[in-house]
Amino acid sequence: MKTVLIIEDNLEIRENTGEILELTGFTVLSSDNGRHGITLAVDSKPDVILCDIMMPGIDGYQVIRELKANPLTASIPFIYITASCEKSEVKLAMDMGAYGYIRKPFDVDELVQLINTCVE
Structure with missing residues (x-):
């Protein structure tokens, strides 16, 4: 089974997305903030990371910077899930x-x- 890490501060979105992915056959890990999400990514090395951009504390841009700078997580595909639609x-x-x-x-x-x- 492939593992997806969801980093999302909105509880409803995080839980709903997790349920959908579990029903589709993925193992799901989740975090409600960027710092904890980075730690989970390093410790568990998921197959894919889904991350919100606008979060309190460490935003999604800082999350990707830190993960791409770390050799343990640099190659993990990273997908942003965000409400922003600015080009x-x-x-x-x-x-x-x-x-x-x-x-x-x-x-x-x-x-x-x-x-x-x-x-x-």
Whole structure:
């Protein structure tokens, strides 16, 4: 089974996304903040990381910076899930090494397809 780490400060989104992914056959780890998410990523080395951008404390940009700088997590596909639809933010995310960028509210099939593409 492939493991997905969800880093999302919104409890409802985090739990709903986790349930959807578990029903699709993924093992799910989750964190409600960037610092804990980084620790989970280093300790568990998930197959894919889903991360919000706007979070208190460490935002999603800092999360990807730290994970891409760490040899243990640098190659893990990283997908942003965010409410922002600014083209400049999408470009920044991709320039920082994100594999994908999904806008909330997201289409479940689109998310699962993107994750499957990452783990194949």
